[in-house]
Amino acid sequence: MDLSGEQLRHQYLEAIGISSWLPRARLPGAAPSDPWVERFHYPLAEEGDGFADFADAEIEQPSVDTPAAKDTTLGPEVVSAAAQTARSQARASIAPLIDSGQPTQTPVTTAAARAEVVEQPSAPVRRGPPVQAPRVKLAFVLAGDLLIVDSLPPAARLGFSAQHQKLLSGIARALGVTEPASDAALLSWPVLAGATLDQGPQELAKAVRRKLELTLALRSVKRAVLLGESAAQWVLEREETLDALRGIRFTLRPELHCIASVSLSQALQLPELKAELWRDLQPLLTHPS
Structure with a gap:
């Protein structure tokens, strides 16, 4: 220095x-x-x-040892x-x-001052915690021109049991369907375990739409029965309770009418609900198409 x-x-x-x-x-x-x-x-x-x-x-x-050097x-x-x-x-x-x-004024060199002339990168968007995933288990079954979507208890280990299949066959015959029912295709939600995964309501709605499209692509269907609140709300994409949706004929898509009622599990646990289920199905009998 x-x-x-x-x-x-x-x-x-x-x-x-x-x-x-x-x-x-x-x-x-x-x-x-x-x-x-x-x-x-x-x-x-x-x-x-x-x-x-x-x-x-x-x-x-x-020290410069030359003739031109001067004593400085x-x-x-x-x-x-x-x-x-x-x-x-x-x-x-x-x-x-x-x-x-008074304190002397120093040149403005703070980050805030530099930000006036230097473009700062945009701050990353902070996302909140993921929305809690709904717990839903749906069974998709085809029988003739009939589609049945049943709501199963999400926590139950047993899926679509033999008792569910027997009751569903009786409902199909009451609606004039003679063809045997297909095996149940289950949609369980959430699909994966993980708190950081986005498995909220919007993702579930997309999964139900995709499952419905794949099922309807297998066979021409004119009628649909949505059993249980989960099936009625997620297939129809409505927020009303099951009591508000029961017994009303909805048009799911052109030439595809559907009715909502109690689930097969509820009817099996409370036999008196079978009579209510039968009354809810009447619009499909009166207007089969």
Whole structure:
């Protein structure tokens, strides 16, 4: 580092009341100092002046052993005059701080100031926790021109049991269907276990639509029976309760009418519900197409 620059720095520090210290000898365990540190002398300040006089500072000159080399060693008078000039400039620059006691204004280099001229990247969108996945288990069964979508208990280990198949066959015969029913195709939701996966209502609605399209592509169907609240709400894509949807003939798509009623599991547990199920199916008998 340039010795004259260090002199000026120490003058500024002393002017604002900060004492600077330099080692007089090598310190054990410390990194070696630059050569100018050992030659630096900090003389006493002049009486009545808060700035130091660097008249006794030694300046190392390069040794050039050529005829053109000149002796550039500065005498005490020259160094003292230079120090006095630097001292005056330093005092003038910090005079407002000393006289008014107010902090000096530093250049605006904060990040907020730089943001006015530098385009900042947009902050990433923070997403909230994933919506809790609905628990639904649906059985899709085809019998002749009839589609049955039944709501099964989501927590039950048994799927579409033999009792469910027997009751469904009786419903199909009551509706005039003589063809045997197909095996039940189950749709269980959520599909995978994981709190970070998006398996909310919108994803379930997409899955039900896809399952319905694949099922209807297998056979021409004109009537549909939606048994249980889950089947009625997710196939019809409505939010009403099952009691509000039961016994009403809906048009699921052109030439495809459907009725909602209680699930097969409910009818098996409470036999008196079979009579209500039969009454709910009447619009499909009165208007078969």
